Amino acid sequence: AHAIAQECLRQNVVCNVVGVPKSIDNDIQIIDKCFGFDTAVEEAQRSLICARVEAKSAAGIAIVKLMGRQSGFIAMNASMASGVVDVCLIPEIKFSMAKLLEHIGKILNKKDYCVVCVAEGAGQDVLDGSAGGTDASGNPILKDIGTFLRDAFKHEFKGVDVKYIDPSYMIRSIPTITTDRIYCKVLGQAAVHGAFAGFTDFTAGLVNTHYVMLPTTTIIQSARTVDPKGRQWNRLKTAIRQPDLY
Known part of the structure; x- marks a missing residue:
């Protein structure tokens, strides 16, 4: 414009x-x-609640990947709204795979299942950068953090059922x-x-x-992002008892 x-x-x-x-x-x-954000969070938290049913019934891990290339607002708000998430990963907060696996191991030992919510732009440094090239909108093409975590969890937690859910298109297409x-x-x-x-x-x-x-x-100078020291993020961390993972 x-x-x-x-x-x-x-x-x-x-x-x-x-x-x-x-x-x-x-x-x-x-x-x-932005308009549509409340609708996206509403549908995203439903996906997380469904993921909990899958994880709990199989005594396993459910990974839900949500939209959020640079900003983790959907993942953060949906995690808070659903009340079922154990781990939330967003682009603004780096994490160590070693610490993440250790934390998930403790969760599994405590209650047999775990729900992980991850924004699509999270952990790109763990994945060693972008996949290369840009999409139709000019955005860098990201590597798939969802499938990466799925494979890593299957390798680390032998015999544990791991489900990966990507509800992005369902969230985008529902009525407001x-x-x-x-x-x-x-x-x-x-x-x-x-x-x-x-x-x-x-x-x-x-x-x-x-x-x-x-x-x-x-409004076009830069992208708005989640403040790692802000109330919203720290409120979520406290609610789900998520430690620093970096």
Whole structure:
């Protein structure tokens, strides 16, 4: 949107350009949340609850890989919401395979099963970088942390049933929940109001629970990420009793 607005300005084209930020990973700066994020977390936590049933019934390990290339907001929030996760791995927090395996071993000794939630961008340093190349959106293609963990767990915990679940496409394709539908309508109205008021190169969003209009440049400087020292992450670590794994 910013590039289009700048090109219109360069060519003296009168055109109001409005961007409504969308990212399933919720990694847009300043904005409280992107539309669709609540829906994604709602469906993701259902996948985690189902994974617990699978893990507990087989006395094994269930790995659920969720979206989150640079930011672990979906994995973190879904883990907190579900109340069934034992280990949560996100891109912002490095982990050691040795410490991870040791921690999971303790969990299995205590209750016979374990649920691991991992964001797709987590542990790329453990996997020795990216898979190479970029996707259609220009993002680096990541190696599959889910299959890597599955194979590592099978090798370490002989005889333990290990299930790997990737519900990404199911999460992306479901109908939105009520809060997201309302949010989208309000954002659309704000975008139209701003354009009719003569504004351009701006975005509509929710900031500190208030609907506002912001210059597009304020939200595109870098990706928003989970704060490793923030309350949300430490609240989750305390809830699931996850130690530092690095």
